[in-house]
Amino acid sequence: MIILRSLIKVLGGTNRSCLHGSELISLVSCVLLSLLFFSCASEDPIRQDRSVIADRNKQENAFDKWLYENYMKPYNIEVKYKFDDNESDRRYNLAPAEFHKSIQFAHLARHLCLEAYDEVTGSVGKPSRAFIRQLFPKVLHLVGSTGYNHNGTQILGTAEGGRKMTLYRINDLNPSSIAELNLYYFQTIHHEFGHIQNQTKPYPADFRQVTANGYRSDTWSKAWSTPSEVHEVVYKELADGRSEDLKKYTKVAQEYYRLYALGSRRTKEETQQMELYKKEKRELEANKMLMQEHSTYNKRLDMIKNLRVSEINALRAGFISPYASSQHYEDFVELQATFVTDAPEMWDAKLFAAGDRGRELIKRKFEIVSSYLQHDWGINLHALRDCVLRRQTEIKDLDINSLVINDK
Numbered sequence: 316m317i318i319l320r321s322l323i324k325v326l327g328g329t330n331r332s333c334l335h336g337s338e339l340i341s342l343v344s345c346v347l348l349s350l351l352f353f354s355c356a357s358e359d360p361i362r363q364d365r366s367v368i369a370d371r372n373k374q375e376n377a378f379d380k381w382l383y384e385n386y387m388k389p390y391n392i393e394v395k396y397k398f399d400d401n402e403s404d405r406r407y408n409l410a411p412a413e414f415h416k417s418i419q420f421a422h423l424a425r426h427l428c429l430e431a432y433d434e435v436t437g438s439v440g441k442p443s444r445a446f447i448r449q450l451f452p453k454v455l456h457l458v459g460s461t462g463y464n465h466n467g468t469q470i471l472g473t474a475e476g477g478r479k480m481t482l483y484r485i486n487d488l489n490p491s492s493i494a495e496l497n498l499y500y501f502q503t504i505h506h507e508f509g510h511i512q513n514q515t516k517p518y519p520a521d522f523r524q525v526t527a528n529g530y531r532s533d534t535w536s537k538a539w540s541t542p543s544e545v546h547e548v549v550y551k552e553l554a555d556g557r558s559e560d561l562k563k564y565t566k567v568a569q570e571y572y573r574l575y576a577l578g579s580r581r582t583k584e585e586t587q588q589m590e591l592y593k594k595e596k597r598e599l600e601a602n603k604m605l606m607q608e609h610s611t612y613n614k615r616l617d618m619i620k621n622l623r624v625s626e627i628n629a630l631r632a633g634f635i636s637p638y639a640s641s642q643h644y645e646d647f648v649e650l651q652a653t654f655v656t657d658a659p660e661m662w663d664a665k666l667f668a669a670g671d672r673g674r675e676l677i678k679r680k681f682e683i684v685s686s687y688l689q690h691d692w693g694i695n696l697h698a699l700r701d702c703v704l705r706r707q708t709e710i711k712d713l714d715i716n717s718l719v720i721n722d723k
Contacts, residue, residue, distance in 0.1 A: 377718045378418055384720045385425055386455070390447050392429075394421060396457045396485075410460040412485040415716070417457055420488055422715035423496065424455070428504050431702045435694060450511055454479040459486040468536050472503035477511045480504070490715060493707050497656040501703075505655050509648030516691045522683045523643035526633045526676055535641040539628035549619055549627060549668050553612070561608050564599045571596050618664035630669035633676030650677070650684045655700050 375383075378396075386392045398411035412420075429447050436446040452474060461484045462470040473481045482500060489495045531538040542548075557565070574581060574589035581589065600606060619627075625637045634640040639649035654662060666674045688694040 378414070378421075381418075381718045381720055382421065386421070390429060390451065392447075392451060392453060392455055394455045394457065396421075398458075399456075408460075409458050409462060409483075410486065412457040412459040416459070416485050416488045418718065419490055419715045420457065420482075420485055420500070422713060422717075423488075423490065423710065424500075424504065426709070426713060427496075427501055427703060427706050428508075431699065431706055432694075434702050435699045450477075450515065451508065452478055452480040452511065456481040457485045458483045460484065471499055472507050474507035474510050477514055480507050490710065493710075496707075502652045502656045505652035506648045509651045510644070512688075512692060513644065513647065518647055518687045519683055522647055522680060525680050525683075526640075526646070527643075529632050529634065529640060530642060530646070531640045532642065535637055538640065539625040539632070539637050541624075542628070543624055545624055545627045545631070546619070546622075549670075550616070552670065553616060553619065553667065557612060558605075558608060560599070560602070560605050561612065564596070564605060564609065567592050567595050567599065614660055615664045615667060618661055619668050622665070622668060626665075627668050630665055630677070631673040633669070633673045633680070635665065635677055646680065647684060650681055651688070651696070654681065654684075654696055655703055657700075658704060659700075 382394045386394050394417075396412050396414070396417035398409075429451070432447050456479055458481060464470060469483075471483055475481075482503060484499050487499070571589060571592035574585050574592065577585065622630075629635075629637040629640055632640065634646060635650050635653050639646040653665075657665070666677060669677055685696045688696055
């Protein structure tokens with residue numbers, strides 16, 4: 316270094332007798348330390364987002380090796396399951412992801428998400444895994460607990476500039492419940508991945524105009540609590556939509572079961588009437604088309620009963636979920652993620668609950684989403700949903716606890 320060399324030259328020309336040997340050594344030591352500090356501060360500034368404490372005893376375990384072979388090698392994705400304060404959002408009081416749950420989640424995410432996109436984009440068996448490798452965040456960060464916002468909502472996942480995706484609530488993972496897997500994890504992954512696609516290639520501006528006056532920003536979590544009797548409105552619409560034969564069958568079946576329940580309290584006339592209803596009921600049940608309609612009706616009714624008041628009110632305003640009403644860009648990816656993870660019957664039940672107006676708005680927006688993904692990314696949303704739903708049925712045959720490395 317030029318400064319150091321000049322200093323040595325100056326000291327060398329100084330009358331050495333002016334300084335004692337120990338004083339000279341102390342002076343040189345102090346100057347060298349000062350220069351070293353100056354050099355480090357000017358050439359290699361401290362990174363505030365990185366720990367200065369190096370773990371020199373870090374060793375790879377079997378899971379680390381499995382992750383390298385199944386995530387890093389094919390997809391260039393690093394899975395961070397060990398708690399790292401610098402990677403976590405300090406606004407929340409968070410817990411680390413449990414080791415065993417992290418293993419299970421890694422298996423499920425690969426099977427239900429990464430390999431599903433491989434399949435529909437034609438990347439299966441190709442070392443490059445081009446679609447996921449190019450677009451998916453390079454860091455998948457797992458957190459054991461969830462974070463709670465001031466408005467009472469939970470944070471399930473975040474995507475940071477296309478570089479990192481954080482998923483929460485890993486310690487509550489329940490592999491046996493497809494509904495919970497979708498609600499808490501995989502709908503979130505598709506949602507956040509949708510944001511990255513949109514950031515790479517913007518979606519048509521026409522989308523935000525369909526329900527331009529309906530977005531609620533930060534008040535979305537409380538905006539759809541009324542009317543509280545909306546379920547009854549939807550039940551009536553569902554009942555009114557039955558065919559005349561189904562209405563007749565429903566009435567006959569109800570009367571039969573009402574009289575049957577009377578038991579010994581039935582009069583002779585009521586018993587005779589009950590037998591007539593029983594005969595008519597059996598004749599109607601011989602109609603397979605009618606029984607199919609009856610089954611579809613009951614399934615749809617059960618699904619609508621499980622929808623929350625806020626969900627139905629949001630649907631009737633043209634939003635596939637309450638959160639979709641927060642911003643147009645959240646609306647776009649919520650449609651994408653919900654469609655991919657919902658079974659067709661559930662999607663249809665939501666559209667029915669939306670009513671005529673809400674259903675038309677959702678369909679208009681969905682067509683824009685579907686067209687965008689097909690045109691800009693070559694992804695057929697129906698094919699992706701079929702693939703994801705099929706893979707959901709395969710979970711029971713997966714060994715999600717194994718760390719055996721297979722060459723795929």
